[in-house]
Amino acid sequence: MRTTCAHCTQPLSPRQQRRKGRYCSRRCCFANSLKQRAESVGMSPARVWMAKQRGCLIDRGDAPIVTARRCCVECGSRRNLTRNSKLCTVCQSLGYRWCRRGKHTATLAEMCRTAPECRTCRTADIAERRKRKRLARIGAPPVGSVPIKVGAQRMGYSVPAVLKAIKRGWMADEVTRVGNQLWIVDQPTYAPWSWALV
Numbered sequence: 001m002r003t004t005c006a007h008c009t010q011p012l013s014p015r016q017q018r019r020k021g022r023y024c025s026r027r028c029c030f031a032n033s034l035k036q037r038a039e040s041v042g043m044s045p046a047r048v049w050m051a052k053q054r055g056c057l058i059d060r061g062d063a064p065i066v067t068a069r070r071c072c073v074e075c076g077s078r079r080n081l082t083r084n085s086k087l088c089t090v091c092q093s094l095g096y097r098w099c100r101r102g103k104h105t106a107t108l109a110e111m112c113r114t115a116p117e118c119r120t121c122r123t124a125d126i127a128e129r130r131k132r133k134r135l136a137r138i139g140a141p142p143v144g145s146v147p148i149k150v151g152a153q154r155m156g157y158s159v160p161a162v163l164k165a166i167k168r169g170w171m172a173d174e175v176t177r178v179g180n181q182l183w184i185v186d187q188p189t190y191a192p193w194s195w196a197l198v
């Protein structure tokens with residue numbers, strides 16, 4: 001387990017260590033990000049990102065290097081690359097695999113047994129699909145509406161207070177129920193309604 005920040009080497013808090021954090025702060029995390037490192041050497045982040053996708057990026061944690069030839073996305077080696085493989089045979093034998101959905105390397109333990117993707121990406125994908133299915137079943141929210149929670153926040157009232165006002169007839173034409181969620185027309189401000197609460 002890491003005990004110090006991977007960027008500034010300051011000790012990590014016990015909480016960060018428990019959560020297997022790598023950086024002491026968001027700032028250190030950003031400073032160590034590929035985008036920031038690319039910008040610090042005057043490279044466009046988009047170019048570096050594309051190179052990473054193509055497998056033409058050597059990234060050893062400092063300034064990233066873009067090469068013309070394909071190289072292993074994990075170790076940057078240009079040797080031992082088989083056709084169409086993102087990883088060299090050495091990294092593959094070390095247990096690294098390429099997650100096709102998330103476009104990143106993962107260890108064998110993190111990969112799905114049945115598909116060329118890691119479990120995290122698969123879980124996220126399943127959740128997304130479920131959400132879409134649910135929306136298809138109950139119908140999409142009306143165009144130009146926001147959830148009650150958002151509307152209430154904009155009005156500066158709590159959700160129960162707004163629900164109470166709606167129950168009393170306030171904004172009756174502008175509120176729609178979809179499934180078990182209420183939606184309200186998206187407006188920068190709403191009609192006064194303090195009378196409705198009494």
Ligand SMILES: [Zn+2]
Pocket residue numbers: 005006007008009010023024025028
């Ligand atoms: Zn740090």
Ligand SMILES: [Zn+2]
Pocket residue numbers: 072073074075076077087088089090091092
């Ligand atoms: Zn490699």
Ligand SMILES: [Zn+2]
Pocket residue numbers: 099100101102103104106117118119120121122
């Ligand atoms: Zn993944």
